[in-house]
Amino acid sequence: MSARPDTAVAQIAFADLQALLQRIFVCHGCSAAVAQALAFNCASAQRDGAHSHGVFRIPGYVSTLASGWVNGQALPEVEDVASGYVRVDAQGGFAQPALAAARELLVEKARSAGIAVLAIHNSHHFAALWPDVEPFADEGLVALSVVNSMTCVVPHGAQQPLFGTNPIAFAAPCAGSDPIVFDMATSAMAHGDVQIAARKGELLPEGMGVDNKGEPTRDPQAILDGGALLPFGGHKGSALSMMVELLAAALTGGNFSFEFDWSQHPGAKTPWTGQLIIVIDPAKSVGNRFAERSRDLVRQMQAVGLQRMPGERRFREREQSAKEGVTLTVAELEQLQGLAG
Structure with a gap:
């Protein structure tokens, strides 16, 4: 019998995938609440x-x-700091449950004051950032979030890595359509995409990273083995990455990307840093017109030839997954089933 190809795929309903992931997290030491938050984020991605x-x-x-x-x-500790400020100590746990614990208070403050800030520290974030902000846009709010990660990016003009990939996510309502949502690393490429390319044996585009001697390389494994990523756009991406360090770590009380040491925990992968979320109620400024103005901007961008809006591909994939199921390789599905016990 011939071996099954690694590319063989399977479809699974979103709810079933989420339930499977939730079982995995519980099986490996998470509480039910933590498992639910992580499973939803991972299944959504x-x-x-x-x-x-x-x-x-x-x-x-x-x-x-x-x-x-x-x-x-x-169990995250939520602190009501001021009229427009909430602080959460994640207690060395994951950031998503910390956000969930403070979310209701954050929205209440944003609607009351017009803007509110959530500062999360002592937290681990290992996931996509857009699921943290998109639900606010679904409620008619505007949200911006930043999180820093582990040292793997060389600042522009420097010789050694210092910053993390340090993503920024944004979400805003848009009348008559899906919200405007984007999530982007301030590095030239997401670290996870480098790992996937290395696993597949693929070369990267030019300008993504350097090897352990600081020389430009297209080899993803060279970047992972002592090399580093570059910021996108040279000094511009580097400046944004610095901003993320200041907002997500210095402002929240979290660690900078270079401050934590996981060497005594073999197998550790999650950065122990911080996260900042800013939520704005546009009704305080322009009433109900913001979503309509968002639609006007999108239409004008399309009129000048833009073929795809930021984040649009995700919504298309989501629609297809709702009809056909979420796509996994058979090997991935079998691995998940094994991890679920």
């Missing part, structure tokens, strides 16, 4: 075609939990 943050991440979660680096049972 897979459903929407963001494979670098989908089920690809599960082995990293499992090894991190096994290492004792992260507290899968953590």
Whole structure:
């Protein structure tokens, strides 16, 4: 009998994938609440075609939990700091449950004051960032979030890595259509995409990273083995990455990307840093017109020839997954079933 090709695929309903992932997280030490938050985020990324943050991440979660680096049972402590400010100590756990614990208060403050800030520290974020902000746009709010990660990016003009990939996510309502949502690393490429390219044996485009001698390379494994990524856009991306460090770490009380040491926890993969979320109620400024103005801008961008809006591909993938199921390779599905016990 011939071996099954690695490219053989299977479809699974989103709810079934989420339930399977939730079982994995519980099996490997997470509380039910933590497992639910992480499973939804990971399943959503897979459903929407963001494979670098989908089920690809599960082995990293499992090894991190096994290492004792992260507290899968953590109960976040929410502090009502001021009229427009909420602070959360994630207690060495994941950032998503910390956001969930503070979300209702954050929205209440944003609607009351017009703007509110959520500062999360002592937290681990290993997932896509857009699921953290998109739900606010679904409620008619505008949201911006930043999170720093582990050192793997050389600042523009420097000789050694210092920053993380340090993503920025944004979401805003748009009348008559899906919200405007984007999530982008401030590095030239997401670290997960480098890992996937290395696994597939593919070369990267020019300008993504350097090897351990600081020489430009297209080899993803060379970047992972002591090399580093570059910021996108040279000094511009580097400046944005610095901004993320200041907002997500210095402002929240979290660690900078270079401050934590996981060397005593073999298998640890999750950065122990911080996250900042800013939520704005546009009704305080322009009433109900903001979503309509968003639609006007989108239409004008399309009129000048833009073929695809930022984040549009995810919504198309989501629609297809709703009809056909979420796509996994058979090998991935079997691995998940094995991890679920």
